[in-house]
Amino acid sequence: SPAEDHAGKRIDVLEHLVKHPQATYQMHVRGESMREAGIFDGDVVLVDRAIAPRSGQIVVAVVDGEFTIKQLWQRAGRMKLKAANPTFADILPKEGQNIEVWGVVVASIKVHKT
DSSP states (O other): GGGGGOOOOOOOOHHHOOOOOGGEEEEEOOOSTTGTOOTTTEEEEEEESSOOOTTTTEEEEEEETTTEEEEEETTTTEEEEEEESSSSOBOOOTTTTTEEEEEEEEEEEEEOOO
């Protein structure tokens, strides 16, 4: 059969997305602050805590105890968390504010409810 020529191992998408299984988490997205980056309300993101965050990456950060997804920008020792939606303000650390970059977003998965 022609199909036998193409038979092979089943695809495991997570095998390609998850480099550090013990440090990778899934999180459900609420809100529209990252819509221009293709991350929408209801999506699931995979977050790798073992990756050292770099400027320009999309990250999950904890700002005063609340999780948020933003693009990380770092320059000359300064940091900001930038939304991918012009209706949301950037987050610039204020005096005494606690901001922790929690992990790097490695994938966004669209979840369709049926």
